[in-house]
Amino acid sequence: MSETVAAAVTRTPSGRLALAASPEPIALGPLDGRYQSAVAPLVDYLSEAALNRDRVAVEVEWLIYLTSNNVLPGAGPLTADQQEKLRAIVTEFDAAAVTELAELEAVTVHDVKAVEYYIGRRLPAIGIERLTALVHFGCTSEDINNLSYSLGVKGAVEDVWLPAASGLVAQISAMAEENRAVPMLSRTHGQPATPTTLGKELAVIAHRLRRQLDRVSKTQYLGKINGATGTYAAHVASVPGADWQDISQSFVESLGLTWNPLTTQIESHDWQAELYADVARFNRILHNLCTDVWSYISIGYFRQIPVAGATGSSTMPHKVNPIRFENAEANLEISNGLLDTLGATLVTSRWQRDLTDSSSQRNIGVAFGHSLLAISNVAKGLLALDVAEDVLAADLDTNWEVLGEAIQMVMRAEAIAGVEGMENPYERLKDLTRGQRVDAARMQEFVSGLGLSPEAEARLLALTPGKYTGIAEQLVDHLK
Structure with a gap:
């Protein structure tokens, strides 16, 4: 290397080559580097x-x-x-x-x-x-800025984020429909509980997410153009005969935005705080799905389909890790950290104007970027899942004690109908099942000795944990 070239080389204080001096820009953040392709539309x-x-x-x-x-x-x-x-x-x-x-x-x-x-x-x-x-x-300047931000956020939400989020909800809904009748042991407080179906549980998430998408889709993107302190002072001084309020409203609405008639120098940004709260709530519900799916994978309810050539662990070759859901969790948390900060910061401005919103709003894209990246990861993660129906069935079959609820409720109904010997149904089932595993034979023996009416006894003897799902399958229809 010549002395001239060597002199031009920039190094860090530790003596390493300075990457920042590279002819090609090197991204500082992951959204503009590692994950750029996933968020490029923004x-x-x-x-x-x-x-x-x-x-x-x-x-x-x-x-x-x-x-x-x-x-x-x-x-x-x-x-x-x-x-x-x-x-x-x-x-x-x-x-x-x-x-x-x-x-x-x-x-x-x-x-x-x-x-x-x-x-x-x-x-x-x-x-x-x-x-x-x-x-x-x-x-x-804020007359131009507030309208520009409104247009940019509106376009990002309507053209990029909403279609991606809606596509994911449609994917979850399709999974709910496909698995509507697949029985699954519930776990309340992490303990075996009244069975449900996998489809119904997925439908709950899809329904929750849809409500947030509905709120986001109805967002009003506000804008104003009324001068230095929102009084039209310069407008009236220069052209006193014009109806400046009408001009302002007409112009803002011509851009496809909602006119805000009362502002200081800045548009108040309340609509942004409202939107970001709705997006953050969507993120939190999606985060709930990620943690649930991760947990179901860990107990074998879902099998992950290996990707050819992929490595799960640098040292344990057997592993297929739920990285899509873990990645999504992290990005949802980062997105919400920013969205919450934006929502809290943007609604406050000292007197008629300060510049805290200027720096804050430059992070809107980052907040939506991490959410969009998470949505992409969840969608890919769900595609790589296979429902382990045999594991679900085996789990149900080893938890016959969950029928204790059904039996004691039938006993209550029998008591009201005048059947003798139905006293203390809850306590009797508690003695039989609390903290204990009860198999099919023991449960059916218990039912046969209760003295139920023939119809009730036959109904309970035919009941299994896998059949004790109520109308869970029908509830999936609410997604339609």
Whole structure:
């Protein structure tokens, strides 16, 4: 190595080559590195580049709106060709645009001002240089930012997160339907309890998740454009004859957003806190599924289908680890940590404005990224499961004591019907079953000696743990 090249090599204080000096960018975080492919769709909505593109879009649409509606004297309608060329600034926004904006911001030290200058540079080529002063007219930076974030979050939720989450819920629902009649021993407090079906338990999760998706799908994405402190002061001072509230509402709604009529300098972000709470609740329910499935795998209810060529352990060759669910758990927890922080932080702003929301909102994509990654892992993990019906059946057959509930309830009903000898049903079953294993023969012997009516005795003698599932199978129909 020549002395010139050697001198250019950057090293860390420990003497190692500095990876940060690599010609190719090396990701600091896992979402932009190891897991980039799983979360890539969010880049188009929640990255810094996407935020800048949305800022350009809002500025362009505001310019077109003001001219199309003759809001300012002398700024009449643009031609269709001029409008098309303005909108092309957005549709043709690319890597070169990102670089140019970064160069402008390095001078302005203000991201939104850089966007204003970026658009202004392009007006002469469109033949509307005289309207340069109309770019960002009457706006504070937050007028542009709040609308841009609303558009970005709306797009990310509706185009990326909701379809992925809905697809997973559909997958869980299909599993519930497929296993609706597969009996399974319940475990309340970790102990054998009244049997259910695997399908019904999966249906419970699917139903819970669907409710959260319904809430998310009904989110109102709010926006405002009303000036430095939400009073339209500059608007009225410059064009006093215009109905600025109507203009503001009409413009915000033209973007597909819900107008917020009362704000300080910032849109209050309450809608964001509401949305993030719903997404976090979805995450928590999904986390519950992960821990349950992990536990079912550990007791053999699910077998994992090995992936050809994959390694479960670096030292124990037999292992097939439930890594998809463990990975999902971790990512759901990280996502919720961020979502909870965003929800708590964004609803508070000192007096009419502080900048805590600016830094906070740059992590929205990270929060959704970890959730999206978890959804992907759960979906893949579920595909690699095989229901071990033989293990489920064997577990039921070794826990006949769970029929104690059914027997004592039948005894209560018999007592009410006037059958003699049905006293203290709960206590008698407690003596027989509490903390003890009871096999089929012992349980049936006990039933035969109770003196039940012939019909009740026959019904109980025909009952097995695998048949003691009530209407669990029918309950899966609620998913339809």
